[in-house]
């Protein structure tokens with residue numbers, strides 16, 4: 292895990308060869324939907340595992356079959372809320388929940404409109420109450436303009452004041468991170484990699500394309 296010096300509280304996993312290998316497979320335009328979803332599940336699991344290194348732990352007593360000794364539990368792992376931003380975060384959440392098996396899960400549907408407005412339509416919101424001991428992990432693979440997450444983070448504020456708010460993504464554009472950090476400086480952001488820039492249609496470059504479409508297929512346009 293590497294702190295990005297351009298912002299405070301932003302980390303990438305560029306120093307993890309395994310995470311970078313999975314990302315490379317996701318970027319590859321020849322990777323099909325099945326492999327793409329499996330890659331997102333893997334990243335959820337391994338990035339989740341990396342996140343546990345930032346969590347509070349507690350020393351506990353344990354009795355082995357032979358004697359008493361000291362052990363550890365990751366206390367914060369028991370107080371996690373995962374907010375899944377549809378659609379592309381579904382496989383990411385599947386991986387995360389393997390590490391945070393106690394997690395309560397919220398679901399938010401968000402769909403980004405076309406450039407230049409990128410209006411976000413959010414019409415399904417189910418978020419559990421957020422308690423002072425909670426670590427909220429908002430899962431969304433792509434942070435492009437940041438508009439989706441700004442809307443989701445604004446909504447989350449209505450549900451309580453958790454101990455930590457984390458955004459967990461795969462790729463981010465610098466523009467999106469800056470916008471989120473301006474409005475929510477307390478939010479920590481963990482991504483596999485911060486990419487170079489956005490194109491005029493709001494896609495991340497070099498990116499991996501449209502994560503939702505690659506995982507689940509492009510929706511049929513009904514006029």
Ligand SMILES: O=P(O)(O)OC[C@H]1O[C@H](OP(=O)(O)OP(=O)(O)O)[C@H](O)[C@@H]1O
Nearest residue numbers: 378379402403434435436437438439503
């Ligand atoms: O940072 P932003 O510019 O807001 O863009 C990022 C959003 O775009 C994608 O969702 P999309 O709207 O394509 O929905 P989908 O996952 O259903 O395809 C992605 O999963 C993010 O939620």
Ligand SMILES: O=c1cc[nH]c(=O)[nH]1
Nearest residue numbers: 435494495500501502
């Ligand atoms: O590059 C991008 C930008 C937004 N959403 C995606 O799925 N990909």
Ligand SMILES: [Mg+2]
Nearest residue numbers: 501502503504
């Ligand atoms: Mg999409």
